[in-house]
Amino acid sequence: MKKNEIVHRGTIFNVERFTAEKEGKRVLHERVVGADTIGVIPFTAGKEVILERQYRFAVSRYLYEIPAGHIDEGETAREAAERELREEIGYTASKLRYLTSAYVSPGIQTEKISYFLATGLHKSKTDMDKDEIIKPYRISLPGAMKMIKEGRIMDNTTISGLLYFSSFCKV
Numbered sequence: 001m002k003k004n005e006i007v008h009r010g011t012i013f014n015v016e017r018f019t020a021e022k023e024g025k026r027v028l029h030e031r032v033v034g035a036d037t038i039g040v041i042p043f044t045a046g047k048e049v050i051l052e053r054q055y056r057f058a059v060s061r062y063l064y065e066i067p068a069g070h071i072d073e074g075e076t077a078r079e080a081a082e083r084e085l086r087e088e089i090g091y092t093a094s095k096l097r098y099l100t101s102a103y104v105s106p107g108i109q110t111e112k113i114s115y116f117l118a119t120g121l122h123k124s125k126t127d128m129d130k131d132e133i134i135k136p137y138r139i140s141l142p143g144a145m146k147m148i149k150e151g152r153i154m155d156n157t158t159i160s161g162l163l164y165f166s167s168f169c170k171v
Contacts, residue, residue: 032109035070055133077114094120
């Protein structure tokens with residue numbers, strides 16, 4: 001890969017243009033470069049998932065989501081998961097278990113998301129970012145799966161995390 005040229009410098013991501021060579025192919029490519037992220041599945045003793053109903057300015061609508069966010073510089077994925085859980089829905093977890101990681105959209109960006117399961121939840125205080133409009137929403141796991149099937153959960157991070165959790169995890 002040749003030297004990257006930043007063609008857009010943003011507050012949460014940059015866009016780079018670069019030339020890549022692989023297996024005799026040489027292509028000019030662009031990619032979005034930003035921080036990796038985390039998604040947390042808060043699962044209560046009552047077998048409910050705590051989602052958040054969050055207004056998303058980019059799509060001008062409220063979406064149901066799991067708590068998620070960027071990993072800050074100098075922070076581990078686990079620390080980011082603990083922080084986002086507290087900041088967005090006002091909970092701490094006595095147990096935070098790593099589940100899996102995946103690239104969000106590898107055709108155009110470098111972002112990788114790590115998913116965590118939070119159990120042993122204890123109420124704390126929220127500390128949302130100034131642009132966040134969030135209300136916690138408790139629902140059974142089957143209820144959340146029904147929302148996915150009906151197209152009422154439209155956030156890919158949430159869909160992927162909940163499907164992974166419901167398919168592969170025992171709690």
